Amino acid sequence: MSVADATLSETQLAAFREQLAAEPIEYDGLAADYDAAEDTYSIETPDHQTSLGAAELSTVAGEQAAYISNWYFYTQQVTTERKHAFCRWLELADDRSVPARYDDLESGIDREWGELTITTTLAADGDRRYEIRHVNDSDADGDALTMHTDPFDARDIGTRDADGRYRPLRTAPSLDSGWIFPKLTAAEVYEAVEAFYPATIVNWHREQRGDLDIDHWRDEQDRQSGIYNLITVLPDEAVEWAAAACCDDSQCLKRREWQLSEDEPLAAEGGDCVFPCREPCSMVVAAGREWAKLEREDTQTYEFELTPSEKEQIEAIIDAVADGTVDDIREADLSEGANRYRARYLREKRFDDDGNLSGTPTHPDGHDDDSK
Amino acid sequence: MQSLVIVAHGSHLNPDSATPTHTHADTIRATGAFDEVRTGFWKEQPSLREVLRTTHGDEIYVVPLFISEGYFTERVIPRELRLEGWEPELWNSDGISADTATLVASDIDKEVHYCGPVGTHEAMTDVLVRRAESVTGDPEVGNGFGFAVVGHGTERNENSAKAIEYHTERLRDIGRFDEVKALFMDEEPEVDDVTHHFDSEDIIVVPLFIADGFHTQEDIPEDMGLTEDYRNGYDVPATVDGHRIWYGGAVGTEELTADVVLERAADAGADIGDAIARVRQRTNPATQVAGE
Structure with a gap:
């Protein structure tokens, strides 16, 4: 539907009259007023100014109708401030005038939210319709994707990755693809995004309003109890490593805004996603607890016999595990250090019967080795 | 506007841990007794820290999907939800008789009704x-x-x-x-x-x-x-x-657990109409066909 074709339904006109009977309207380029003495409506949009008798109101069409249906959608149908802000963001409402938007909405306006592509289009009455699909399916034929209509299905889609493994962190960049929500209302698109990426809209909205509350690492430490008290002893430099390990975009899409403290920024990349991360999550805290235990150990000097290639191979294996590329290494590609045959060969050659690298005991002083 | 918030433990390792929470939320959502039903988790998203801010209601009922009163219901949940002035004595419980306490959650600057856990409800x-x-x-x-x-x-x-x-x-x-x-x-x-x-x-x-x-x-x-x-x-x-x-x-x-969540909220003052009766009928294998 283009701006030229815009008309108004009886419901929209009734709401418009009712609102003007109470007070004038000013919204998004539309200014309207009702003169009870004259029983006339004055409607002003950037390029047009009209004055209509009550009986003529239903003839409003084109650009002015577009402004009125836009007012109706955003004030009568999308009723909470947060949903309002999100829907406006989805159609770039702050950057474009109503007519320009209506023209663009005819073919659809795409925005990305994490791994979601959300497309807003206009229904005939100016109501919005939303489609959600995985960013990797942007060019896919919609019919080839599994169709969903219930926004809460998003919860199940987001529970496991493409390999069927559980995703404990819903904001990890491992959302499975192959599905589509072809036609959602404003209320439904909000619920679906909330199910895919819980609490991201509200935190984004708080940030937009300039009142995002950030709890930094030290705040998080101070709040812990029980077994998580242990994170209070995690050294500061380990927090830096933890943030780089866990909060990088390759692991979690949220843009990390928390630091060591308000005055002590972390050097690790925080990412550039649209939605923020306002405090260390339970995964980071649980990981921090493990690292706090491990960091209590003192370093020790070991002597290992390795060829230069073997040293590099160990580094390649750590990289492959850390980058999640183990499954990408082809079975017969022995040029890769993390190739399974290469790793098995190294183990045969360099581990003794107790699994010690180069036959070097972990605790040379005879200390009980719990790790094996 | 009435909101129900079901809070639960969740898990980093087991995808089934949150399943009952979601299932009961869906059952209650289908009754229409609340304008919205939200879920929050200690180990999953949205976190207990952020679940209240996802609500839109004026009357907010928080029901812990936990078995007993103890560390989580008395300490972790109130702290994470930021319930101002919380102390376990407000429940005046002998260990199994917690009902409800109404406190301001500083995260949203609104009062919430914090209910006892489902596990100790009759x-x-x-x-x-x-x-x-x-x-x-x-x-x-x-x-x-x-x-x-x-x-x-x-x-x-x-x-x-x-x-x-x-x-x-x-x-x-x-x-x-x-x-x-x-x-x-x-x-x-x-x-x-x-x-x-x-x-x-x-x-x-x-x-x-x-x-x-x-x-x-x-x-x-x-x-x-x-x-x-x-x-x-x-x-x-x-x-x-x-x-x-x-x-x-x-x-x-068991699907009927949704009924206990409703009972907790109703005990705290939520207006839920005949939702309890409908959930009892809907989740009963003997009446399920008639109920559908």
Whole structure:
């Protein structure tokens, strides 16, 4: 539907009259007023100014109708401030005038939210319709994707990755693809995004309003109890490593805004996603607890016999595990250090019967080795 | 506008941990009794820290999907939700009688009604009975059957055993089952020796747990001798020492648990109309067809 074709339904006109009977309207380029003495409506949009008798109101069409249906959608149908802000963001409402938007909405306006592509289009009455699909399916034929209509299905889609493994962190960049929500209302698109990426809209909205509350690492430490008290002893430099390990975009899409403290920024990349991360999550805290235990150990000097290639191979294996590329290494590609045959060969050659690298005991002083 | 917030533990490792929470939220959502139903987790998203800010309501009811009063309901949840002025004494509970406390949550600067856990509500006894019916496939089950309510034990929380004893006593008072006993995983009387504790040939065993996981799917079936290896599964009923064991798994996965969540919110003042009756009908296998 283009701006030229815009008309108004009886419901929209009734709401418009009712609102003007109470007070004038000013919204998004539309200014309207009702003169009870004259029983006339004055409607002003950037390029047009009209004055209509009550009986003529239903003839409003084109650009002015577009402004009125836009007012109706955003004030009568999308009723909470947060949903309002999100829907406006989805159609770039702050950057474009109503007519320009209506023209663009005819073919659809795409925005990305994490791994979601959300497309807003206009229904005939100016109501919005939303489609959600995985960013990797942007060019896919919609019919080839599994169709969903219930926004809460998003919860199940987001529970496991493409390999069927559980995703404990819903904001990890491992959302499975192959599905589509072809036609959602404003209320439904909000619920679906909330199910895919819980609490991201509200935190984004708080940030937009300039009142995002950030709890930094030290705040998080101070709040812990029980077994998580242990994170209070995690050294500061380990927090830096933890943030780089866990909060990088390759692991979690949220843009990390928390630091060591308000005055002590972390050097690790925080990412550039649209939605923020306002405090260390339970995964980071649980990981921090493990690292706090491990960091209590003192370093020790070991002597290992390795060829230069073997040293590099160990580094390649750590990289492959850390980058999640183990499954990408082809079975017969022995040029890769993390190739399974290469790793098995190294183990045969360099581990003794107790699994010690180069036959070097972990605790040379005879200390009980719990790790094996 | 009324909002219901169900808070639960969740898990970093087990995708089934949150399943009952979501299922009960869906059941309650379908009744339309609340304008919105939100879920929040200690280990999943949205976190307990951020769940209240996802709500839109003026009247907010928070119901912990936990079995007993203790560390989580008294300390972790109120702290994470930022309930100002919270102290466990506000529940004025003897360990199983927490009802509700109304406090301002500083995260949203609104009052919320913080309810006691589902596990200690009297309606949970009905859910245990419903599980007995569903695991045996007999809506009249009782006569000739023993019923074991299984709990973790007191190792970490003495109220955990109180909740088990409470429902055991109530089941006994109903008089429907020949014998009702409380058994524990880590203290006497132990679930390992379930057949020693019953004369009845048929024994229904239901853990008073919220979600299925390591304990209910691996430990308890193996400990009772239902199977050598949980990965191979087990029969229902399975024969052990000449007894037929009808093992029901975590009671919290029973659909009727949604009713207990509603009861908690209603006790705290939520206006839920006939939602309780509708959930009872909807989740009852005997009336499900009519209910649909």
